[in-house]
Amino acid sequence: MKKRLLCAFIFLTLLVGCSSQPLPQKSTSISDEEVKALYEQAVTLYSWFDLSSLPVDTSQKATIDGETFFKVSAEVATYQELETRLTRIFDDQIVNDLMSRGIYTDYQGSLYAKPADRGTNRLRGAEVHSINRRNDKEIEYCVKVEILDDKGAIKDYEHYCFRLVKYKDAAWRFSSFELVRYLDSRHS
Numbered sequence: 001m002k003k004r005l006l007c008a009f010i011f012l013t014l015l016v017g018c019s020s021q022p023l024p025q026k027s028t029s030i031s032d033e034e035v036k037a038l039y040e041q042a043v044t045l046y047s048w049f050d051l052s053s054l055p056v057d058t059s060q061k062a063t064i065d066g067e068t069f070f071k072v073s074a075e076v077a078t079y080q081e082l083e084t085r086l087t088r089i090f091d092d093q094i095v096n097d098l099m100s101r102g103i104y105t106d107y108q109g110s111l112y113a114k115p116a117d118r119g120t121n122r123l124r125g126a127e128v129h130s131i132n133r134r135n136d137k138e139i140e141y142c143v144k145v146e147i148l149d150d151k152g153a154i155k156d157y158e159h160y161c162f163r164l165v166k167y168k169d170a171a172w173r174f175s176s177f178e179l180v181r182y183l184d185s186r187h188s
Helices: 002-017 032-050 079-089 092-099
Strands: 056-064 067-072 104-107 110-113 124-135 138-148 154-166 172-174
Touching (some): 032 079, 032 172, 067 104, 079 104, 079 110, 079 172
Antiparallel strands (some): 056 067, 067 110, 104 110, 124 138, 154 172
């Protein structure tokens, strides 16, 4: 009996120890690579609202308050899941702003969207990124973007800086953000 219990204990220990999912780490610092990864995630999420909505299945539509929505056919299945993804990257004010735009809705427990494709500004060139650590709870993520003329020559630069804040739950979230390649930007 003791041998069986020992074998079971060893098996469970190995099973837990060999899990494909790493145990979450509560680190008080964040590396430049992690900051860059957060920025890239923020661009992806924000683009679902400012550039192109998530892909939809046009054969599954719903009319809600006189507007036509289509079932999202991407990896995000529910309205709650979309909101959860946003709250991992952005503060409440940004999340509330994005979710209040009416691009996405819950319909019968699934995520539906109004397709809204806009595209990026072709008069934007290369980007240079920099990370400025203000203190142990605030980082400024800056992007310098080339502004091109109609022939593709650099005529100017735009500078954007976004505030990344460490919250009480030890998560880092952007408290300011916009897309640097959005069609309706400052120099269009």
